[in-house]
Structure formats: structure tokens, C-alpha cells
Amino acid sequence: MNILVTGATGFLGQKLAIRLANMGYSVTGLGRNGKIGASLEKHGIKFISCSLEDRESILSLCKDKDYVFHSGALSSPWGKYKHFYEANVVGTQNVLDGSMKSGVKRFIHVSTPSLYFHYDERLDVKEHDTLPSTFVNHYAKTKFMAEQLVDAAYQNGLPTITIRPRALFGPGDNAILPRLIKVCEKGVFPRIGKEDVLVDITYVENVVDSLLLCMKADNTYLGEKYNITNGVRVNLYNVIEEIMGLLGKEFKYRNISFNKAFRLANALELISKTVLLGKEPVLTRYSVSVLSKSQTLNIDKAKQELGYSPSVSIEEGIRNFVDWWKEHEN
Numbered sequence: 001m002n003i004l005v006t007g008a009t010g011f012l013g014q015k016l017a018i019r020l021a022n023m024g025y026s027v028t029g030l031g032r033n034g035k036i037g038a039s040l041e042k043h044g045i046k047f048i049s050c051s052l053e054d055r056e057s058i059l060s061l062c063k064d065k066d067y068v069f070h071s072g073a074l075s076s077p078w079g080k081y082k083h084f085y086e087a088n089v090v091g092t093q094n095v096l097d098g099s100m101k102s103g104v105k106r107f108i109h110v111s112t113p114s115l116y117f118h119y120d121e122r123l124d125v126k127e128h129d130t131l132p133s134t135f136v137n138h139y140a141k142t143k144f145m146a147e148q149l150v151d152a153a154y155q156n157g158l159p160t161i162t163i164r165p166r167a168l169f170g171p172g173d174n175a176i177l178p179r180l181i182k183v184c185e186k187g188v189f190p191r192i193g194k195e196d197v198l199v200d201i202t203y204v205e206n207v208v209d210s211l212l213l214c215m216k217a218d219n220t221y222l223g224e225k226y227n228i229t230n231g232v233r234v235n236l237y238n239v240i241e242e243i244m245g246l247l248g249k250e251f252k253y254r255n256i257s258f259n260k261a262f263r264l265a266n267a268l269e270l271i272s273k274t275v276l277l278g279k280e281p282v283l284t285r286y287s288v289s290v291l292s293k294s295q296t297l298n299i300d301k302a303k304q305e306l307g308y309s310p311s312v313s314i315e316e317g318i319r320n321f322v323d324w325w326k327e328h329e330n
Helices: 011-022 034-041 055-061 081-102 138-155 176-184 204-216 236-246 258-274 285-292 300-306 314-328
Strands: 002-006 026-031 046-049 067-070 106-110 122-125 160-165 188-192 225-228 252-256 295-297
Touching (some): 011 034, 055 081, 081 106, 081 138, 106 204, 138 160, 176 314, 188 258, 188 285, 225 300, 236 314
Parallel strands (some): 026 046, 067 106, 106 160, 122 295, 160 225, 188 252
16 A cells, blocks of 8 residues: 655654554655655655655656645745745645546545634634634635645545644644743743633644544545544643643743734734844734634544544643653753
């Protein structure tokens, strides 16, 4: 069984490619990070350094593949629209075209629940709930456009399934928890608005489990989309406190009103766009929203149709992450 994993040098892609290889599949991993690619090769994975925009290479790489997992994307809260469009829209179209021409058995797409949110409170969001009229950033907008391409490919005969995993964490995380830790290490963490901000976080290996379920799901569920989380709402600030406590590090909160933080972020974004040549500001409206607004997803559909059940709890996942962080932070 031949499998292609795009984004194989990313956080989720690495875990997925290694799990598939350990299961005995012949795995080709596509990515840009040569150092991580070399580590993948030690697991018997064929690594190819290539960008999603390289159409001819992508079409060639899809040949003779039975399954394609598309986890490659430009994921960032800030950046130029052109770069997001090329990676997330053009890149997805290239992988879809290659999959269609090669007649793959299933195309499994990793999307994002970022497309649900728009600086507001949203609890128990379901897959087919109304989306915002405008998206929170270029990442969300282009990932939605990518989903539309996947939907069109499904209508044209490509077997597809899409997941929307929320806030991945675990050993190897280089984004969410490390960023929070580094802010706390300065001694003060901004607590914006209320204290009881409810969020979903998802242990990365649980997301890998969901992708494997998509691979084997009944054909009845082709063309569907699924929210993926750990299925437990957590208080964002309690999570931060637990992690810093396990690390033995102290910090204090600096309370800031939502309106003040949002106005400041708006001003910083404007300065970035007009004066700083697009440099990412230290605070964005999106980050203010994430830190101050409760946002949770409903995963009943994934449970009922895919048989998804998180095998690693948030508590165990946090301990695993902290153990890894202690070993690698220096």
C-alpha cells in the first residue's frame, strides 16, 4: 500500500507519516525541512523536498499512490495573502489534480476550524453551522477556499474526507504551547477579558487516530467534514497554569480589558501594514480573540460516523508534552 503525506515535516505530518510507516505502509513524505526529512528517512519513509506549488513534481509524486493525506499548508496568523493563496489554494489544487489523475482510493484532507471564528464567542460549533461572512485572517480564508476545491473534486468523482482538528499539542509542538510558555517565562502573561475562557485542545496522536479512521471509513461518509478535538472543554488559563506549574516556573497575570486589547491589536496591525512592511505585530486581533473568547467544537459527528474516541486524555497529553519540553527546551 503506497501512501503520500504532504506536510510531512510539519507537527501533525511527522506523527502521521511515522505511524503509517510503523504500520507497514510504504510512505512518501513531502515537505520543505531537510533536517526533519532526514529524521523521517530513519523510519523508512521516502522523503521528498518539494513545495506544494511545484505542480509538475506534485503530479508526479501522486502517481501509483493508493492514499493521499494532505496535511501540508501555510499555517500562520499573519502574512501576505499571496503566500497563503499559493500554498493553501494552488497547492491543494495541485495535490487534488494529481490524486484525481492517479485514481487514488481516498484523499484525506486536513483543514482547520479557524474558519468558524470571528472575534466572538462560539460554543459547541457543529460542522455545518453558519460560517462568518468574512474570515478572521488569510489562513482561514484560504483554507476555506481549499475546502471548496476538495468539495468540487468530490463532486467530480474523487473519494475525499476532511477533518478540522483544533489546537494540536504534544511532544514536538513548536507553535501553540511553546509560544505560551515563552510569554510566561517573561514573568507576566496578559489575561484578556474574563477569566473563564473555554477552549478545545487536541493531543496530536488523537488527530492521527482520526486520520486513520478516515482512511478506513465507510464509503457512506465520503465528502464529509469532521471536527476533531479531545472532546473536553478546558479553561485556557488553567491549562497555562498547569503547564507552568509542572515546569516549576512562576508568573503573574496582567489583566487587560478586551476592548483595550482589541483596539491596541488593530492599531498594531495597521502600523505593520503601512509602516513595517508587513512584519507580524506582537499582538493581533486574532490572538486577542483566542485569548479572550470561549470557542469550542462539537465532535458528535466524528464519534458517530468515524468511531472516533480520543485515546489520550488532556492530562496525560500535557504530562507527555512537559516531559518532552524539559528534555528539549535547551
